[in-house]
Amino acid sequence: MIEIRHLSKTFASPEGEVNALHDINLTIPDGDVYGIIGMSGAGKSTLVRCINMLEKPTGGTVMVDGRDMGALSPAELRKARRDITMIFQQFNLLMQRTCLQNVCFPMELSGVKKAAARKRAMELLELVGLPDKAGAYPAQLSGGQQQRVAIARALATDPKVLLCDEATSALDPSTTAQILSLIRDINAKLGITVVVITHQMSVVKEICRHVAILDRGTVAEEGLVSAVFAAPRSQAGRRLVFPGRVDEKVIDPARRGQLRLVFRDSATTSIPLVARMARERGILASVISATTQPLGGETYGGMLLSIPHEQMAEARAFLGSIANLTAEEVSDHV
Amino acid sequence: MYNGLISADSVAQALQCLKTEIPFAIWETFYVTVISTALAVLVGLPLGVLLVAGEKGGVLPLPGWLMKALNVVINLLRSIPFLILMIMVFPLSRLLIGTTVGTTATIVPLVAAAFPFIARLVESSLREVDPNIVEAAQSMGATPLQIITRVMLPESVPSLLHNVTIALTTILGYSAMSGIIGGGGLGQIAINYGYYRYKYLVMLLAVVLLILLVQFFQTVGTKLAVRSDKRLKH
Numbered sequence: 001m002i003e004i005r006h007l008s009k010t011f012a013s014p015e016g017e018v019n020a021l022h023d024i025n026l027t028i029p030d031g032d033v034y035g036i037i038g039m040s041g042a043g044k045s046t047l048v049r050c051i052n053m054l055e056k057p058t059g060g061t062v063m064v065d066g067r068d069m070g071a072l073s074p075a076e077l078r079k080a081r082r083d084i085t086m087i088f089q090q091f092n093l094l095m096q097r098t099c100l101q102n103v104c105f106p107m108e109l110s111g112v113k114k115a116a117a118r119k120r121a122m123e124l125l126e127l128v129g130l131p132d133k134a135g136a137y138p139a140q141l142s143g144g145q146q147q148r149v150a151i152a153r154a155l156a157t158d159p160k161v162l163l164c165d166e167a168t169s170a171l172d173p174s175t176t177a178q179i180l181s182l183i184r185d186i187n188a189k190l191g192i193t194v195v196v197i198t199h200q201m202s203v204v205k206e207i208c209r210h211v212a213i214l215d216r217g218t219v220a221e222e223g224l225v226s227a228v229f230a231a232p233r234s235q236a237g238r239r240l241v242f243p244g245r246v247d248e249k250v251i252d253p254a255r256r257g258q259l260r261l262v263f264r265d266s267a268t269t270s271i272p273l274v275a276r277m278a279r280e281r282g283i284l285a286s287v288i289s290a291t292t293q294p295l296g297g298e299t300y301g302g303m304l305l306s307i308p309h310e311q312m313a314e315a316r317a318f319l320g321s322i323a324n325l326t327a328e329e330v331s332d333h334v
Numbered sequence: 335m336y337n338g339l340i341s342a343d344s345v346a347q348a349l350q351c352l353k354t355e356i357p358f359a360i361w362e363t364f365y366v367t368v369i370s371t372a373l374a375v376l377v378g379l380p381l382g383v384l385l386v387a388g389e390k391g392g393v394l395p396l397p398g399w400l401m402k403a404l405n406v407v408i409n410l411l412r413s414i415p416f417l418i419l420m421i422m423v424f425p426l427s428r429l430l431i432g433t434t435v436g437t438t439a440t441i442v443p444l445v446a447a448a449f450p451f452i453a454r455l456v457e458s459s460l461r462e463v464d465p466n467i468v469e470a471a472q473s474m475g476a477t478p479l480q481i482i483t484r485v486m487l488p489e490s491v492p493s494l495l496h497n498v499t500i501a502l503t504t505i506l507g508y509s510a511m512s513g514i515i516g517g518g519g520l521g522q523i524a525i526n527y528g529y530y531r532y533k534y535l536v537m538l539l540a541v542v543l544l545i546l547l548v549q550f551f552q553t554v555g556t557k558l559a560v561r562s563d564k565r566l567k568h
């Protein structure tokens with residue numbers, strides 16, 4: 001389990017201090033695939049680098065399996081890093097080594113005998129589907145293949161946690177899907193906890209169970225992916241799920257309020273909500289946006305309605321009577 | 335000064351020289367250059383590593399005053415003209431070799447002149463290593479020494495070979511200069527015949543041979559550097 005408490009990180013730069021992270025609190029359960037999503041510059045990389053102490057936090061603690069990572073001696077930290085490995089956007093393979101030698105590298109560092117390391121490396125290359133590339137150099141491989149080698153390398157020390165910092169951001173969509181499915185397999189087969197850093201919603205939807213939305217160095221919201229993406233509570237969350245900020249600009253807040261509907265299953269999806277509100281209650285709702293998305297095997301629908309303030313209470317009462325639907329008034333828009 | 339450069343006499347003398355003195359002079363120049371470069375690398379390589387690894391934010395940060403001192407010493411040595419450095423290190427040559435003249439004795443000033451240069455070349459090679467790769471190694475729990483010996487140096491081998499080739503050809507030039515203080519080799523032949531005895535044809539011959547040696551080293555070095563680079567798809 002990874003427990004992040006009151007984590008903060010401030011960089012000193014020539015232009016002044018940069019508050020990259022501020023009072024982050026997260027708990028990542030064992031065996032989970034945990035997504036951390038946010039816009040560029042939100043602090044995702046800094047956060048993930050604080051987990052293995054590549055970046056020293058300015059405040060707060062990171063506990064991995066009950067061990068305070070910040071309190072380890074340099075030697076203890078190096079040892080702990082064998083249990084928390086990492087893959088990167090740019091793969092970061094050693095370019096002058098073959099794939100097999102790359103996978104052997106972390107075992108070499110920890111003093112595994114050469115023959116044993118080579119044997120294990122071959123098994124790992126098989127696991128990631130590249131046994132025939134053992135003797136090839138990274139430059140001879142495609143991006144997706146390089147990331148597979150990087151994954152094999154990250155698994156070489158039998159880690160408990162795999163940190164992925166934008167691991168698919170340099171790949172095309174179909175290669176991304178393959179790498180994500182490999183990561184999902186590894187999580188399922190080996191039980192390794194995976195932390196996925198990304199700016200792409202699709203990645204989180206594809207493989208994550210939990211997600212935290214990071215916004216300007218703070219956690220805007222977190223929870224099950226299905227819950228967060230179906231009904232984002234925070235402004236940052238809504239901006240991710242409904243890009244384009246429609247819900248902030250479209251209506252005149254003095255006269256009309258916004259109601260966010262989230263509904264599950266197709267029976268609810270097929271109800272002609274807006275028409276019924278008008279006919280049965282005389283409520284003049286207009287649709288700002290509407291989407292449906294598959295999440296964890298279910299279909300979720302989301303709708304943003306604008307409703308005159310004087311009819312808001314009536315609308316909420318009506319919508320409250322419909323099963324599998326939650327209605328939430330959106331008030332914290334800017 | 336080049337009037338009568340080609341005459342029956344001068345050609346005969348040049349041919350004579352080519353048969354007697356020059357083969358050994360080529361060997362002397364070759365051996366002095368290679369040995370001096372090797373020794374200068376031996377000293378300059380660790381210094382170059384320190385320049386990169388020891389800086390603030392490097393893999394093995396050293397005290398700031400030490401880094402400043404190192405930089406100052408290297409810059410200082412590099413700014414002394416070789417002609418003067420040769421004379422300045424006489425006491426050192428006497429101490430190490432027992433004499434200040436002859437081929438072996440010139441190795442001392444050559445190494446003294448070349449190692450700061452090589453330290454800078456090594457520094458620039460190591461700076462080309464992708465910092466993300468270094469960070470990946472750190473994330474795997476590599477020690478600073480492991481990062482230096484297993485990441486930074488192996489990853490920069492092609493660039494190091496390139497730069498050592500540059501150093502080698504530069505040292506070859508310096509070694510010719512050491513002919514002035516009796517350093518032997520092709521440089522001495524050029525000076526003895528050209529400067530003291532006005533036999534310009536022999537001097538030109540020595541120069542042509544020096545050029546050929548530089549070409550040889552450069553070609554071999556470049557080939558090795560290219561062949562060693564696994565980033566290129568062969």
Ligand SMILES: Nc1ncnc2c1ncn2[C@@H]1O[C@H](COP(=O)(O)OP(=O)(O)O)[C@@H](O)[C@H]1O
Nearest residue numbers: 011013018020039040041042043044045046047
């Ligand atoms: N070493 C650093 N020095 C100064 N500022 C930094 C450093 N690393 C990151 N930052 C700043 O911290 C913020 C978060 O960066 P980062 O964690 O890389 O964001 P993300 O990965 O979400 O794009 C940015 O404003 C960035 O400029």
Ligand SMILES: [Mg+2]
Nearest residue numbers: 044045046166
């Ligand atoms: Mg980032």
